[in-house]
Amino acid sequence: MEYSYYPGCSLHSTGKEYGLSVEVVSRALGLKLHELFDWSCCGATSAHSTSFDLSVALPARNLIFAEKRGLDVMIPCAACYNRFKMAQHHLANAPGLRGKVSETLGYEYRGTAVIRSPIDIFHQDVGLETLEEKVRKRLAGLKPVSYYGCLWLRPAEICDFENPENPVKLDEIMTSLGAESRKWAFKTDCCGGSLTISKTGQVEKMVGRLMRMAVEAGANCVVTACPLCLANLDMRAPAENRLPVFYFTELMALALGLEGPEKWFKLHGTDPRPLLRSLDLL
Amino acid sequence: MKNFLEEVNARIGGVALQNCYHCMKCSSGCPMAEVMEYQSNEIIRMVQLGEREKLLNSSAIWLCVSCETCVTRCPNAVDIPRMIDVLRQMSLEAGIKPAEPEVVAFHRAFLDTVKLGGRVNEPLMMVSYKARTGTWFKDLVMGLKMLLKGKLSLVSPRTRNRTVIHRIFKRTSKL
Ligand code: SF4
Ligand code: SF4
Numbered sequence: 001m002e003y004s005y006y007p008g009c010s011l012h013s014t015g016k017e018y019g020l021s022v023e024v025v026s027r028a029l030g031l032k033l034h035e036l037f038d039w040s041c042c043g044a045t046s047a048h049s050t051s052f053d054l055s056v057a058l059p060a061r062n063l064i065f066a067e068k069r070g071l072d073v074m075i076p077c078a079a080c081y082n083r084f085k086m087a088q089h090h091l092a093n094a095p096g097l098r099g100k101v102s103e104t105l106g107y108e109y110r111g112t113a114v115i116r117s118p119i120d121i122f123h124q125d126v127g128l129e130t131l132e133e134k135v136r137k138r139l140a141g142l143k144p145v146s147y148y149g150c151l152w153l154r155p156a157e158i159c160d161f162e163n164p165e166n167p168v169k170l171d172e173i174m175t176s177l178g179a180e181s182r183k184w185a186f187k188t189d190c191c192g193g194s195l196t197i198s199k200t201g202q203v204e205k206m207v208g209r210l211m212r213m214a215v216e217a218g219a220n221c222v223v224t225a226c227p228l229c230l231a232n233l234d235m236r237a238p239a240e241n242r243l244p245v246f247y248f249t250e251l252m253a254l255a256l257g258l259e260g261p262e263k264w265f266k267l268h269g270t271d272p273r274p275l276l277r278s279l280d281l282l
Numbered sequence: 283m284k285n286f287l288e289e290v291n292a293r294i295g296g297v298a299l300q301n302c303y304h305c306m307k308c309s310s311g312c313p314m315a316e317v318m319e320y321q322s323n324e325i326i327r328m329v330q331l332g333e334r335e336k337l338l339n340s341s342a343i344w345l346c347v348s349c350e351t352c353v354t355r356c357p358n359a360v361d362i363p364r365m366i367d368v369l370r371q372m373s374l375e376a377g378i379k380p381a382e383p384e385v386v387a388f389h390r391a392f393l394d395t396v397k398l399g400g401r402v403n404e405p406l407m408m409v410s411y412k413a414r415t416g417t418w419f420k421d422l423v424m425g426l427k428m429l430l431k432g433k434l435s436l437v438s439p440r441t442r443n444r445t446v447i448h449r450i451f452k453r454t455s456k457l
Contacts, residue, residue: 009402016433040400040441045348046389047396049370052293053454058396061446094295104453105446154350155361164354190313190349197411198384199345200420202317235424267431269424 001125003116004066004073005033008080009041015077015227017264021249022076022118024258029126029134033074037065042083045194052090053100059087060101066113076118076249078226079193082151082159084115089158117152117161118249119225123169128176136257138178141279144223144246145184145214146170147233151226153188164188170248174223177255184217186210193228196236204236211241220275223248234269244272254281286332293368294361301358302326308352308362318342322352322362329365338373342366344382374457387414390457397451400441 011019026033039062048055063084066073075081091098092111102109122131148167156164165188171181191210192203210233214222222245224230234245245268254261254276262282265272276282284292291298302323309321320328320342328337337343343366352362373380380386391411395403408425412418441447 009404012401012438013404013435014428014433038442040447041396041402043396044392046392047455048348048367050374050389050393050457051371051455052367054393054450057450057454061450104450106449150349150351154354156354188351190347190351192313192347194347195345195385197408197421198382198388202314202345206313267433269427 001030002032002034002071003121004036004069004071006036006039006062006066006073006075006080006084008039008075008077010077010079010227014231015247017250017267018076018227018230018247020260021247021253021264022074024260025122025249025252025256026074026118028253028256028258029122029130031121031126034069034071036062036069036073039065042080044079044083048083048086055083056087056090056097057101057104059084060091060109061105063088063111063113063115064105064107064109066115067110072114072116072121074116074118074121076225077228078117078149078151079228081115081117085158085160088113088115117225119152119169119173120161122252123173128172131173131252132176135177135255137255137281139174139251139255139281140178141220142179142251142276142281143182143218143220144174144179144251145182145217145219146174146187146248147191147210147214147222147224147229148187149193149224149226149229150188150190170223170225173248174251177251179251182214182217182219184213184219186213191229191232193226193232196228196232200236203232204238207233207236208238208241211237211243214243215241219243221246221272223251225249237270242270244268244270244275246272286334287330290329290365290368290372293371294364296361296364297359299326299329299360299365302356302360303358305357307355307357308360311351311355312346313349313351314345314347318345322346322366325365325369326360326362329369337369338376338378339381341381343369343373344380344385384415384417387411390414393451393455393457397447399438400444400447401438403436403438405436
């Protein structure tokens with residue numbers, strides 16, 4: 001199985017351990033990733049807030065490279081995934097937009113790229129059974145709540161991901177690793193990530209509530225698939241309710257017995273190692 | 283000449299705002315409702331009533347986090363986040379001083395680094411943001427910790443074809 005791979009800006013900086021763990025896990029599961037040629041930023045919230053055309057042209061440049069390569073493109077960052085899907089949607093529907101964007105970019109945009117989430121790739125293309133067979137160390141005692149946030153899911157018709165009010169794929173992946181995935185009602189509530197720098201006070205309240213609910217659900221950690229969510233939950237949680245937060249791929253690597261998790265865990269704001277040691281997982 | 287409602291509808295280019303029947307499903311699920319001075323369905327009504335000045339000067343348009351919850355739940359598929367983006371863009375184009383200057387300063391700092399290197403360089407972006415807002419000490423310890431842990435680096439790989447990046451910005455962004 002081969003894929004194009006769009007890391008996006010976060011996976012080279014604040015989400016470094018997400019990028020590293022996606023690569024290590026993919027390799028171990030027999031997936032070949034090809035980093036997208038000379039990729040550029042998707043523009044995130046700052047582009048769509050300030051200019052519609054910019055918010056389409058930035059992802060479109062990368063989509064063109066993906067169509068040329070012809071492989072499904074894996075996008076681990078929820079925000080990038082969302083901006084790519086939105087751009088593709090607008091390019092297919094807004095009259096005249098395709099021509100205008102192709103002209104700006106100097107390449108013909110055709111609209112044939114297939115945008116994929118690693119959650120979906122591991123769940124669907126690899127499959128839970130295969131995953132379960134490859135587990136070397138079952139994550140017994142780990143009780144994560146799965147936190148999906150906003151951008152994988154909404155708007156549902158455009159993101160084409162899962163039930164936007166009750167997604168389950170992350171939970172199922174966690175179960176196949178031997179963890180005890182906890183049910184909770186906040187898996188799709190917003191954490192406020194896009195305003196974490198500029199409206200910190202409000203965002204701390206939002207993160208505080210999520211963490212309180214996770215604790216109430218009996219969780220001992222949170223698992224996510226978004227570098228903005230992780231940075232936000234990991235850094236902005238109140239001292240009294242502070243659970244370790246993991247990328248789902250870090251836990252996959254740990255369960256598959258791969259090299260790297262110890263190093264990545266050192267990069268977290270809330271050190272997850274004491275919890276993992278107490279469960280005999282490190 | 284188009285009135286305010288027609289202008290906003292044209293820029294949204296999808297479901298017309300008149301389809302809203304004010305069930306308030308959007309506002310009930312909005313995570314920012316408690317801090318927005320106008321609720322999402324109120325904003326729709328205000329656009330219909332032509333309250334251009336009030337909306338373009340509001341905090342609400344900048345406090346929406348673009349979580350897309352409202353449009354996902356709306357029984358009429360009214361695209362509120364897109365409407366809010368349109369109002370933001372109109373506010374910037376009219377040269378209005380934003381009611382939430384930090385939010386706009388962040389967007390400027392973010393896009394400036396993209397324009398420069400094709401990709402975001404986080405330390406550079408934070409310095410630019412802090413210079414714009416004068417908030418030198420907020421989050422400083424956190425940033426330094428990340429630098430020390432080797433998460434952030436001062437130089438990061440850039441997009442090679444920056445000519446096309448500059449052309450994209452030149453043609454599409456007036457920020
Ligand atoms: S959910 Fe839709 S129809 Fe209901 S008030 Fe909001 S925009 Fe109007
Ligand atoms: S997209 Fe904006 S208006 Fe809609 S629910 Fe989220 S914060 Fe509220």
